[in-house]
Every structure is written in C-alpha cells, then in structure tokens.
Amino acid sequence: MRTADIRSRYLDYFAERGHTVVPSAPLPTPDPTLLFVNAGMVPFKPYLTGEDLAPWNRATSVQKCVRTLDIEEVGVTTRHGSFFQMNGNFSFGDYFKEEAIAYAWELSTAESGYGLDPDRIWVTVHHTDDESREIWRRVAGLPNDRIVARGDEDNFWSMGVPGPCGPCSELYYDRGPALGRAGGPEVDEDRYMEFWNLVFMQYERGDGPGKSGYPILGELPRRNIDTGMGLERMATLLQGVDNLYEIDETRPILDRAADLTGTRYGAAQEDDVRLRVVADHVRTALMLLADGTAPGNEGRGYVLRRILRRAVRAVRLLGHQDPALPELLPVARDCMSPSYPELVAEFDRISQQAYGEEDAFRTTLKQGTVVLDTAVAEARAEGVRTLPGAKVFQLHDTYGFPIDLTLEMAAEQGVEVDREGFTTLMNEQRERARADARARKTGSGDTTALRSVLDANGPTDWQAWTTLETESR
Ligand code: ATP
Ligand code: MG
Numbered sequence: 001m002r003t004a005d006i007r008s009r010y011l012d013y014f015a016e017r018g019h020t021v022v023p024s025a026p027l028p029t030p031d032p033t034l035l036f037v038n039a040g041m042v043p044f045k046p047y048l049t050g051e052d053l054a055p056w057n058r059a060t061s062v063q064k065c066v067r068t069l070d071i072e073e074v075g076v077t078t079r080h081g082s083f084f085q086m087n088g089n090f091s092f093g094d095y096f097k098e099e100a101i102a103y104a105w106e107l108s109t110a111e112s113g114y115g116l117d118p119d120r121i122w123v124t125v126h127h128t129d130d131e132s133r134e135i136w137r138r139v140a141g142l143p144n145d146r147i148v149a150r151g152d153e154d155n156f157w158s159m160g161v162p163g164p165c166g167p168c169s170e171l172y173y174d175r176g177p178a179l180g181r182a183g184g185p186e187v188d189e190d191r192y193m194e195f196w197n198l199v200f201m202q203y204e205r206g207d208g209p210g211k212s213g214y215p216i217l218g219e220l221p222r223r224n225i226d227t228g229m230g231l232e233r234m235a236t237l238l239q240g241v242d243n244l245y246e247i248d249e250t251r252p253i254l255d256r257a258a259d260l261t262g263t264r265y266g267a268a269q270e271d272d273v274r275l276r277v278v279a280d281h282v283r284t285a286l287m288l289l290a291d292g293t294a295p296g297n298e299g300r301g302y303v304l305r306r307i308l309r310r311a312v313r314a315v316r317l318l319g320h321q322d323p324a325l326p327e328l329l330p331v332a333r334d335c336m337s338p339s340y341p342e343l344v345a346e347f348d349r350i351s352q353q354a355y356g357e358e359d360a361f362r363t364t365l366k367q368g369t370v371v372l373d374t375a376v377a378e379a380r381a382e383g384v385r386t387l388p389g390a391k392v393f394q395l396h397d398t399y400g401f402p403i404d405l406t407l408e409m410a411a412e413q414g415v416e417v418d419r420e421g422f423t424t425l426m427n428e429q430r431e432r433a434r435a436d437a438r439a440r441k442t443g444s445g446d447t448t449a450l451r452s453v454l455d456a457n458g459p460t461d462w463q464a465w466t467t468l469e470t471e472s473r
C-alpha cells in the first residue's frame with residue numbers, strides 16, 4: 001500500500017467515526033517549548049490542557065513532525081526519520097480507552113484497514129493500568145504474554161508541567177527473526193517495531209520534580225485521548241521493506257544518491273547508513289523549506305542548515321564532489337507532492353534556497369578542509385590525539401566551520417578536539433564583543449574588526465543540537 005493511501009485510509013476511517021479532519025499545522029511552531037512540531041498533539045495542546053475549548057469532540061490529522069532528538073538515529077536504527085508524519089485520532093472529553101483501543105485494533109488488523117497479522121502484534125501498558133490490559137484481552141483477544149507492563153519512563157505521559165497526564169499503551173509489530181532477537185519489545189525495538197502510541201489523559205497532576213515524582217491530584221473531569229501512529233512505520237510494515245528509508249516516499253531519493261555516487265546499496269554498512277541519511281535529510285530539508293524555515297545560524301535555521309550540510313557531506317563522502325541537491329531535491333519533491341501539492345508551486349523558491357546553501361557550504365568546506373587536514377597531520381606528527389582549541393577556534397572564526405562539523409570531521413580521522421579550550425576562546429570573543437558594544441553605546445572604541453567577524457559568521461550556537469528541543473512526549 002502506498003504511503004499516500006495509508007494516510008487517506010486513516011483519515012477516512014476516523015472521519016467515518018465522527019472525527020473532524022484537521023489539516024497539519026506548519027512545522028515551525030509558536031509553542032515556546034519547541035522549535036518544530038514533534039507530535040500530532042502539539043497543535044491541540046490548548047484543548048488537551050483545558051486552556052481552550054476544542055471546537056470538536058473528535059478530531060483526526062496527519063501531522064508533519066520534525067524531531068531533532070532523533071537526527072543522530074537516522075540511518076542507524078531502522079525506524080527513526082528526522083521528518084515523519086504522525087497520524088492521530090483525538091477525543092476531547094468524548095470517548096476513552098475502550099474505543100481508542102478498539103479503533104486502533106480494528107484499523108490495524110481488518111482487511112479493510114491495514115490487514116496486519118493479529119498474531120504478530122504486541123502491546124505495552126502501564127504497570128498500574130489493569131483496565132487497559134483487560135480491554136486488550138477482551139477486545140483484541142490478546143494473550144497476557146503479548147501485553148507487556150512497563151513503568152513511568154516508557155508508558156506514562158505528561159507534559160512536564162502540572163496538568164493532565166496518564167498512562168499510555170503502545171502497539172508493536174513483530175517483523176520476524178531476520179530483524180532481531182525474540183522476546184518482545186523489551187528485548188529488541190527494531191525487530192518489534194513500535195507503530196502506534198495511545199495516550200490516555202486521565203489524571204490531573206500537581207507540581208513537583210522529575211518525571212514520576214509528581215503528586216497525582218485526582219481524575220480529570222474531562223478525559224482525553226491522544227494517539228500517534230507513525231505513517232512511515234506503517235508504510236515500512238505494509239511495503240515489506242527493512243527500514244523507514246526504503247518506503248515509497250524516500251527510496252527514490254536513496255536510489256538517485258546511489259546512482260549519482262556509484263554506490264551499490266546493500267553492499268557495505270557504512271555506505272548504506274550514508275545513503276539513508278541522504279534520503280532522510282533531503283526530504284526533511286524540503287519539508288522545512290516548504291514551511292518557511294530558512295537556513296541560518298540560530299534555532300530553526302541552524303537545524304535546517306545542519307541537515308542540509310549533513311546530506312551534502314554524506315554525498316561527498318560517498319564520492320560525488322559536484323553539487324548534489326539539484327539532482328536530489330526534485331526527486332524528493334516528486335515523492336512528496338502527491339500528499340503535499342503545494343511543493344510543486346513553491347519549488348522554485350525552495351530549490352533556490354537549498355542550492356544557495358549548498359554552494360555556500362561547498363566554499364566553506366573547500367577552505368576549511370585544508371586547514372583541518374593540516375591541523376590533524378600536525379597533531380599526528382607531534383604524537384597528540386587532540387586538536388588544540390586555538391585551531392578549532394580559527395576554523396570557526398576565519399573559515400566559518402561550526403564546531404559540530406569540526407567534531408564530526410575530526411572524529412572521522414580518529415582525532416579528538418579540545419572543546420574546553422575552544423569554549424574559553426569563544427567566551428573571550430563574546431566578552432570582547434560585549435565590551436565593544438558597551439563602548440559603542442558610550443561612543444568610544446573601534447568596532448570594525450569585530451563586526452566583520454560577526455557579520456561573516458553570525459552568533460554561534462555550538463552546543464549539541466539535542467539541547468535545542470524539549471521533547472513533550
Ligand atoms: P521510539 O520509541 O521508536 O523512538 P517513540 O515512543 O519515541 O518511538 P512516540 O513519541 O510514541 O514515539 O510517537 C508516536 C508514534 O510516532 C510512534 O509510535 C512511531 O510510530 C512514530 N514515531 C516516533 N518517532 C518517530 C521517528 N523519529 N520517525 C518515524 N516515526 C516516528
Ligand atoms: Mg523516540
């Protein structure tokens with residue numbers, strides 16, 4: 001089944017059951033705790049917290065998501081995309097556990113739904129949630145040994161602030177012994193792939209530290225349902241492919257990258273990971289650009305810049321030195337435009353931004369790589385395995401090499417980086433800039449030298465980008 005059909009089957013199923021179809025919100029979100037929407041419930045948060053009254057009792061959507069926390073997983077696991085689509089059905093004070101479980105089960109297993117083999121489905125429940133266990137047994141006929149109890153870390157949902165919270169229940173599919181070890185999702189989450197998460201917002205929580213340390217104040221007066229089914233994960237299952245990057249919405253990009261670089265997919269693990277990264281990242285960049293994020297040095301723009309640069313670097317490492325995005329981005333557009341027709345109309349703008357970023361990066365790379373390679377050779381000659389902070393700072397300051405790129409490239413050559421030394425120099429530079437700004441306010445001091453550095457590189461956020469986002473589920 002094509003991904004576009006899995007999507008429409010989901011929306012149709014829930015529309016027939018009284019759910020209003022709500023379009024996806026754009027990826028960049030006004031939510032102050034996030035850079036991008038990272039789950040289907042994000043646009044519905046005010047309704048789920050009770051801050052606003054939902055205009056419907058039931059809704060369904062296919063929400064575009066970007067999870068920066070998953071970027072490093074891409075291509076390494078079989079199931080994490082940096083961009084993915086989360087199908088969801090929501091109840092705002094309407095139906096609860098029984099219906100949510102029955103819907104998920106029916107749509108997953110019925111022939112008119114996704115037709116998954118019911119004997120290969122495992123579920124998890126929160127260890128306190130006997131009610132859900134009983135429903136799974138009764139509604140789905142699941143045996144007890146395929147209903148796994150889990151603790152707060154995996155199966156209790158909350159927003160990290162006082163308010164609604166509750167247990168969740170996840171559905172997993174056993175993809176068979178070729179993909180990993182037996183024993184259920186506790187043993188192997190690649191073989192037993194999670195494809196749907198049902199969140200039962202049942203309790204009201206007070207204030208307190210930690211994820212599980214909060215006092216439960218009592219049952220909510222209006223209980224909600226929030227579910228998320230990974231569209232690409234369902235496509236992986238239904239298209240019988242090994243991983244997320246081989247489904248119809250990404251495989252053509254992967255194949256084009258393999259052609260372009262003369263790489264045979266499936267021949268060598270390291271190359272395979274790179275090809276998957278290219279397929280994933282090019283699609284993510286396309287979707288981010290389409291929603292109005294532009295490459296930049298901070299926040300959202302920086303995430304996009306890193307994604308584009310990682311894709312371009314992966315193609316280079318696979319052996320193709322010429323511009324790659326003009327070959328790959330149109331393929332991604334053709335993969336995604338059946339579900340997102342606006343990509344066609346917007347493609348001129350999107351591609352100009354993407355190609356411009358690749359050109360700028362190529363220039364940076366050309367200059368910086370020489371400096372980096374020399375520094376690595378010098379370090380080796382001196383018998384040290386760490387690049388000095390001053391060199392890393394110079395790469396950043398003079399050649400526009402972000403620290404994460406230096407880290408990545410140094411690691412590829414088996415060399416470490418003196419991060420502390422680099423941080424000290426960065427802080428000194430910031431301090432100089434601040435002092436300079438103060439001096440400018442009082443009308444003294446020559447700022448020209450520092451301005452050019454700032455203009456060329458912008459302010460630098462070199463922290464690992466995992467700190468850029470707070471996951472909310
Ligand atoms: P996992 O444990 O596999 O990382 P998760 O528990 O973090 O998944 P949820 O937050 O429960 O995922 O999201 C709901 C659903 O969205 C998941 O059941 C899965 O189908 C899908 N999903 C989550 N993260 C990704 C991702 N990075 N790429 C593709 N699909 C995803
Ligand atoms: Mg996860």
Ligand code: MG
Binds near residue numbers: 194
């Ligand atoms: Mg999980």
Ligand code: MG
Binds near residue numbers: 170194197
């Ligand atoms: Mg989950």
